[in-house]
Amino acid sequence: MQTQLDKAAAQLAAHLAQVLSPFSGDVGDAMRHATKGGKRLRGFLVLESARLHKVSPAAAIWPATAIEAMHAYSLVHDDLPCMDDDDARRGQPTVHVKWDEATAVLTGDALQSLAFELAAHPEVGSGAVRADLVQTLARAAGGQGMVLGQALDMAAERAQTPLPLDRISALQAGKTGALFEWSAAAGARMAAADPAPMIRYAAAMGQAFQIRDDVIDVTGDAQAVGKAVGKDAAAGKATFVSLLGLDGARARAADLVADACDALSEYGADAATLQQTARFAISRHS
Template sequence: MGGDLAGRMAQASARVQARLLLAIGGAEGPLAEAMAWAVEGGKGLRAFLVLESARLHGLPEETALPVAAAIEALHAYSLVHDDLPCMDDDDLRRGRPTVHRRWDEATAVLAGDALQALAFELVLSADLSSRARVDLGLSLARAAGATGMVGGQAADLAAETAPHPLTLAEIERLQARKTGALLEWSAAAGARMAGGDVRPFLAYGRALGAAFQIADDLLDAEGDAAETGKATGKDAARGKATFVALLGLEAARRRAILLAEEAVAALDAFGPEADPLREAARFAASRRK
């Protein structure tokens, strides 16, 4: 990742996390501690996409910050639940014990539930028009629910015991929901806030999301747990439906690069002001953690 992009993402992540911790401050005890633990660390890519797409539409960061915090709260909830023993059963996330290992399973479930609710509270309390808040909230519910991320997670679990390996088209559909839906929403959030055309940003987010997922598959296959901050080698052991399993390492890597360039091309109409988003797409395809 280029130094400029790395710096911008780190600064954005710090501001978003501060906003999240402020919002979590209303909770108490182990629940609040577990929620804060879940949102700390991470790349903050989804929040970065929200802030950059808002900037591209002339919106001040203070207006977009609650929306950026919302997507990180929702993403954190998904990770907390995904790590549970009944799902992927992970002990490590972002280089630290997962929430259910640091506390217990009940606290992890409740912390995830509270973070999901907090995401919608943040969106619906943003200083935006009523129409923009409704559009953001409705589209986020669809991206997160049974037709989006949660549906993708269910399909991912079902694929582990399917009688036949999934085809490439089936894997693409699964991952477009499990991983891509929230990235698409993040990329289009600025346009939704400003009442602009979401189509180029949805196309950008769709391609970026696919590239991001392939990079994730590659990291699981050949990454180092110390660098990635989570266990690796689990996809093959569990028979998960991944691009790497179907295409092989090199073909998957080439596909990720092509998808990143597809995301870049989707923003052709926006000139150099969209360069941070273009860099983010290339980062998503080649990241090491």
């Protein structure tokens, strides 16, 4: 599994370097800084979804890099002092620390715009396919998806009482799950196939991924993780771990991974890599 992830990460890094080469100045440098490193799991899901639906790698690389640019934008803004106020990301200084807050805002804006440009690239497919990818990406990243999840997360930090489990699940379905769902469904959309099984897979895997993040925040080492840990507990924030306990959270994540794998049953052995990816989501250490 790790070998496949590493191979995809190298392909995505090379393509990102190519599409970012025209960008200059502090914003260009910060865009390259913000897109370095990471697991590139969302881009990998696009590539695997495309392979599963017989879409060419040359077409799939564009939406795969689009989702990496969109994810990087979200992290740059998420790290700002007005949100999570983080100093490190992926083992390096966050953009607002290395440059300044204004550069970080502009860098996030530029990465978001780039994401839509990449998803609409002519090599992706027909105009109808490209329009569908852009529209669904806007919905996944915006006020019905990731942005909504972030807003709910910030509101939860200000709340007097911790959120119950169902509301945490809904929050994370937007903040984390929406981009996972778009990534996993991208290949089906490019092939004009039904994206529903891929969305079910990613919804379950995305929540399992977030539970693992909550576990790592409690049990992880900051140097190994590449960012601060223990922040949720220090802020008194309700998480899957705080509500279910470590063992309960791990058990729930395992059940979700089983659900994710079951969602791909119609694809047979061709879906083995995506099923392994779901299992990786709850075994990683960063």
